[in-house]
Amino acid sequence: MLERLAVLHGKGLLNFKGSLARFAAAGAFAAALKPLRWKKWFVYIKEPFAGPKTVLAYLSRYTHRVAISNTRLIAHDGRSVTFRYKDYRADGLARHKVMTLATDEFIRRFLLHILPKGFHRIRHYGLFANTGRAATIARLRELLGCAPLPAEKVASPSQNEPAEAVWPPCPCCGGRMIVIEFFERGTQPRYRPPSAAIWFDTS
Numbered sequence: 544m545l546e547r548l549a550v551l552h553g554k555g556l557l558n559f560k561g562s563l564a565r566f567a568a569a570g571a572f573a574a575a576l577k578p579l580r581w582k583k584w585f586v587y588i589k590e591p592f593a594g595p596k597t598v599l600a601y602l603s604r605y606t607h608r609v610a611i612s613n614t615r616l617i618a619h620d621g622r623s624v625t626f627r628y629k630d631y632r633a634d635g636l637a638r639h640k641v642m643t644l645a646t647d648e649f650i651r652r653f654l655l656h657i658l659p660k661g662f663h664r665i666r667h668y669g670l671f672a673n674t675g676r677a678a679t680i681a682r683l684r685e686l687l688g689c690a691p692l693p694a695e696k697v698a699s700p701s702q703n704e705p706a707e708a709v710w711p712p713c714p715c716c717g718g719r720m721i722v723i724e725f726f727e728r729g730t731q732p733r734y735r736p737p738s739a740a741i742w743f744d745t746s
Contacts, residue, residue, distance in 0.1 A: 549572075549576065610656035625641060710722065
């Protein structure tokens, strides 16, 4: 990594502004990298105590949730929002506290948790990369001598779904799934959910 940084600096591809402008000089940049070359880097890895499932459960709480759940919202009077939160600097029952924020400040903090356009909360790499996942997995199954999976019939956007079509229940709430739109892989869907909107019942 340090070698590649030095190459980029030599080609003039690194821009330093403000207090870092002094590193634009070759000597200053080399002097800044020198102590890093002597640093020993160690990766600490150990098996989880309760198995890999607990790790996935822990990560899923952060990758498959919104900034705040509905159960933490207490009240909204049109001018402010009251909700529960945890103060990790406190211990015991004192850790659970209640905060009230102005509605616009609450929405501002909520929007800080929405990723910018082009960023993904979960991205697959390697064998499961979206660019060639189907071909890669098929080749992998061939090398492992596994039987190919039966081809699944995928509905085309031009096909009209019958009214009696039965869809699997929602994995989150168990309710009936409602198909909003069909679109080909690689194309942008026409429907966009209002992810940046927050709705409160003021009745």
